[in-house]
Amino acid sequence: MRSKKVGAGFEIAGLEGPVCPLLHCSPAGATVLLAACSGRLTRWDIESGRPTREFQVPENASTDTFALTALLLPDRQVRIAAGDEDGLHLWDGVSGRLLADAAGGDRIFQIAGGLTSDGRSLLVGTGVKGLHLWDPVTGAPLASPLEHVGDVVAVTLARLRGGSSLIVTGDYEGVRRWQGDLCESSFGAEIDAPHIDLLTTVYTADGRPLIVGVVEEGEVVRRWDAETGEEVGLPIPVEGEFVRTATATVSGRIRLFTADQDMVRQWDLLSGESLKQTFAGSYVSAVSLPDGSALLAAGTSGGSLTTHRLV
Known part of the structure; x- marks a missing residue:
C-alpha cells in the first residue's frame, strides 16, 4: 500500500480488491473518511x-x-x-x-x-x-x-x-x-x-x-x-x-455523482x-463542506482510493 498527495487530495494505491468509501461529518463537524476493502473497514486521515x-x-x-x-x-x-x-x-x-x-x-x-x-x-x-x-x-x-x-x-x-x-x-x-x-x-x-x-x-x-x-x-x-x-x-x-450515487452541494448547487x-x-x-x-472509480461518496466546497472520495475495483476537493 502506498499513499501520495494529488492536488488538494490524495491517492492510496495497492489495496486488495474493490474499495468502497464513506465520507461523513463527525459530531464536531470534522470530515471523516472510512473505506471498506477485502473484509476490512479502515478510517483514514483526510489530510495525509x-x-x-x-x-x-x-x-x-x-x-x-x-x-x-x-x-x-x-x-x-x-x-x-x-x-x-x-x-x-x-x-x-x-x-x-x-x-x-x-x-x-x-x-x-x-x-x-x-x-x-x-x-x-x-x-x-x-x-x-x-x-x-x-x-x-x-x-x-x-x-x-x-x-x-x-x-x-x-x-x-x-x-x-x-x-x-x-x-x-x-x-x-x-x-x-x-x-x-x-x-x-x-x-x-x-x-x-x-x-x-x-x-x-x-x-x-x-x-x-x-x-x-x-x-x-x-x-x-x-x-x-x-x-x-x-x-x-x-x-x-x-x-x-x-x-x-452520492450528492453534495458545491457553490450553492447540488451535484449528483x-x-x-x-x-x-x-x-x-x-x-x-x-x-x-x-x-x-466504481464506488463514490461525497460530503458538503462549510465553506461551500465539497469533498469527493472515489474507490476503484482494482484497489485504489482518491479524494478530490470540488469548488
Missing part, C-alpha cells in the same frame, strides 16, 4: 491519506465491500451501518467497536438511517424477507420484517417540510411512500418507475425533499418531489449495470446538466 483506525469486522462477513451508511444520533453518537448476505452490521463510529453482527438473518440490499416524526433515530433495510427496522443504538430489531407489496430492494427516509417523516421503498414496479414507523399507511399514489435499484433523499436549499432513484437496471437516474410524487426534470442517462464500472461522473441535480470533469 494515512490509516488511523481499524474497525472490528465480523469474521463471517461474506462480501469484499460493504455499502456503508453513517448516522449521527440526537445524543451525538455516531453509527456506521452496512448490510451483506448475512444481515446488518453496526459499528460505533468513534471507537470502531462492532455492536451488531448479522442482525436480521437476511440478505440486506440497502440500508438507510434517519429520524422519525417524533425525533427518534431509525435504521431501515431491505431484504429478501421484507423491510427491516432496527434500533440504531444497539442494532436490535424493532419489529419482525414487514411484508412488502413487491420485492423490496431500495429504501430511504424523507422528512417533509411540515415535520412528518416518510419511509420510501422501491421495488421492481415503482416507488412507494409510507407513513408511520411501521409503514402503517401509504402516502400519496405509487410512483411509476420500473426496476428501482437504489434510493436516496436530498434536500434543496428551501428544505424541499427530493427522492433520487437509480432506475431500469442503472440506465437512468430519476428525481421526484417526496411530498407530491411529481417528477423533477428529465431522467438523467447513466451507464453501467450497477450504478452507485454517479459511479459505474470504472468512472465517476458529475451532474447538476436539479437541471440534469452533465459536468465535464470525471474521476476514476
Whole structure:
C-alpha cells in the first residue's frame, strides 16, 4: 500500500480488491473518511491519506465491500451501518467497536438511517424477507420484517417540510411512500418507475425533499418531489449495470455523482446538466463542506482510493 498527495487530495494505491468509501461529518463537524476493502473497514486521515483506525469486522462477513451508511444520533453518537448476505452490521463510529453482527438473518440490499416524526433515530433495510427496522443504538430489531407489496430492494427516509417523516421503498414496479414507523399507511399514489435499484433523499436549499432513484437496471437516474410524487426534470442517462450515487452541494448547487464500472461522473441535480470533469472509480461518496466546497472520495475495483476537493 502506498499513499501520495494529488492536488488538494490524495491517492492510496495497492489495496486488495474493490474499495468502497464513506465520507461523513463527525459530531464536531470534522470530515471523516472510512473505506471498506477485502473484509476490512479502515478510517483514514483526510489530510495525509494515512490509516488511523481499524474497525472490528465480523469474521463471517461474506462480501469484499460493504455499502456503508453513517448516522449521527440526537445524543451525538455516531453509527456506521452496512448490510451483506448475512444481515446488518453496526459499528460505533468513534471507537470502531462492532455492536451488531448479522442482525436480521437476511440478505440486506440497502440500508438507510434517519429520524422519525417524533425525533427518534431509525435504521431501515431491505431484504429478501421484507423491510427491516432496527434500533440504531444497539442494532436490535424493532419489529419482525414487514411484508412488502413487491420485492423490496431500495429504501430511504424523507422528512417533509411540515415535520412528518416518510419511509420510501422501491421495488421492481415503482416507488412507494409510507407513513408511520411501521409503514402503517401509504402516502400519496405509487410512483411509476420500473426496476428501482437504489434510493436516496436530498434536500434543496428551501428544505424541499427530493427522492433520487437509480432506475431500469442503472440506465437512468430519476428525481421526484417526496411530498407530491411529481417528477423533477428529465431522467438523467447513466451507464453501467450497477450504478452507485452520492450528492453534495458545491457553490450553492447540488451535484449528483454517479459511479459505474470504472468512472465517476458529475451532474447538476436539479437541471440534469452533465459536468465535464470525471474521476476514476466504481464506488463514490461525497460530503458538503462549510465553506461551500465539497469533498469527493472515489474507490476503484482494482484497489485504489482518491479524494478530490470540488469548488
